[in-house]
Amino acid sequence: MLSSKLKEITPSFTIGISTKVKELKGQGQDIINLSIGEPDFLTPQAAKTNAIKAINTNKTKYDSAAGLLTLRKAIQNKLQVENNISYELDEIIVSNGAKHAITNTLIALLDHGDEVIIPKPYWVSYPEMVKLVGGKPIFMDTKKENHFKVTPKAIEHIITPKTKMIFITTPSNPTGAVYSKEELKRIVDVCLKHNIYILSDEIYEKICYTNSFVSIASLSDEAKNITITINGLSKSAAMTGWRIGYSATNKTLAKAIATVQGHLVSHPSTISQWAAVSALNSCHTEMVEMINTYQARRDLAVEALKKIKELEFIEPQGAFYLFIDISKLKNKLKWNNSFSVAFSDMLLNKGKVAVVPGIAFGMDDFIRISYACDTEELLEGISRIQAFIENL
Template sequence: MLANKTSIISPSVTIGISTKVKELNRQGIEVTSLSIGEPDFFTPDKVKQAAIEAIHANKTKYDSASGLFELKQAIVDKLKRDNHVSYDLDEIVVTSGAKHAISNALLAILNPNDEVIIPKPYWTSYPEMVKLLNGTPVFVNTKEENSFKLQAAELKALISNKTKAVFITNPSNPTGAVYTKEELEPIVKMCIENQIYILADEIYEKITFDDDFTSIASLSEEAKNMTITINGLSKSASMTGWRLGYTATNKKLASAMSAIQGHLVSHPSTITQWAAVEAINNCEADTKHMVDTYHSRRNEVIQMFEDIEDLSIVRPDGAFYVFINISKLKAYIDTPDSFSLEVCNRLLDDYRLAIVPGIAFGLDDYVRITYAADMETIKTGIEKMKQFINDLKK
């Protein structure tokens, strides 16, 4: 009696791992977790206080489907200040997290069997979202030597008359790669020429270490018109559970997404939205502290992996992940199923270490760890990986 689409999607691997870790913890079993992509900082106190004040001021009624006026104004100001692109208020739609923003966008642009190009490795939910909304995911096999960043020639090879959009995740989850302006320009030019929407997932934009961040919509007016900018506050303000995201698009798309949202969820929590106004306007110092901490950890983690000859990493320039090539371990592990899942299951079952298999991101020769954890936990996790490899060789 279920809809056919429920049979073609897979459960979230990352959420599944998190659930398993929590169950082990409830059993009193301690697990070193480097799996979940969540800041290990609390939401800034000033943001929590803004939410409390909104409650006491009875700012808890229905509001506009596309978001509070005050929050949309803060987003417009932020985009102009930080991303160097100008939007009007009616081009912003506030959502219940970035996932919701992506869902709104796909609902607004996809007809049945429209194709969405997704570079590998991808964030785990992209293909399932596309399939749920009757689209067809088309995967690009990017190259490790390019830090898995999409190349214009790779995109060109997959464009068809059914292509509606392409995902560009910048900075990347799971690799931490950051596109430069020069790397983005030929990709964007091709999308403009072929009238392909760019789903620009920029949720990690604040977490970059070595290069200035370039927002795709800032490249030109034509780029802005074809770009659906996805962003939110889960990573930059450590507001994962608050569920606050947004899109910035042309007016026609924003109007469509606002109408869709109005029927499906009305609007995000008004309390969360008032907290978000404070986060966007007054939390730059809090974000900088988090990013400086991640940067320091990133540098330490890179040094740690230099001493592990059986593993290699993609150097992360942003976000808070390390994507690890484990292909050399195939010499010691034979499995008919997913190789990366087998490695992660053994690490969790035998070493009580939780990390994410690369198959969740479309590449089975890799695993992902996060350094959104204290350094003691990170060091313990990497030591467990070393021990696992040493035991394999015995």
């Protein structure tokens, strides 16, 4: 008696892998987990202290569906100072994580059958979110030699009268690619020409190693009007479990998003929101330390992977992932439906390393590893991958 839409939904690969890793570790097996897309740092103390203060001062009642005014002011200041975008307070909506902010947006914008362009490789939940609200994901191929980035020509080729939106993720999960200002301008021009919204997922914005991150909405007033800026605290402040994200967009759409959220969940936890206020206002030093650590790990991982001649990858400019081409190994193992799943399963069972198969991101010749983990564990995991490949 379940809804028919669930027949089209693919279970999360990452959750499935995490469950299997826990089972194997529970059996006493020594597993290196390079699949986790979660910071291995703890939430900064100032954020935790402000959450405790909020509890002790009884800030536990219902509040605005759009989020605490104090938090929206902190987000407004952050967007102005760091991203050069001026948003009014009623254009900012605080949600239960960036994933929820995206879902609210899709509900507010999509009618049944509306098409959403999703460039490959994509974050695992994008297509499922679109399908759950009645939209139709349209997958766009990208090229490794272009760091898997979207081009205006590719957008023009795939647009139809039903196209409503395109996802742009910078820095990218899973590739770590970061778009330049000129690349984004060309994308905006095409979207303006065809009256298409841009959902700009900037959740990894802080974890950028190029010092040249650009928010799409900062490019022009016209760009801002068609862009939904999505961000949050999960990655930048190691606050995954607190579930605080936000969207910023034009007044009409922001009001619609607040209405949707008000009916579905009322608003995010007030305690989490007070923690987020301090994260934005008082935890810059801790955020910088995290970023510096990620960059150092990236450099070590890149050097270690370069020694494995069968693997190819694009050096990431942001986020904390490496998207690795394993296609040269196709003739070295037996597989049926999915090469990356077969490779990942064998690597976990025989090599004792957990990675995410590329099919989860729409590209079956790849795997994704995360370097949001202890440096020693990261290098041991890559060493095990090398030994596993040599023994195939």
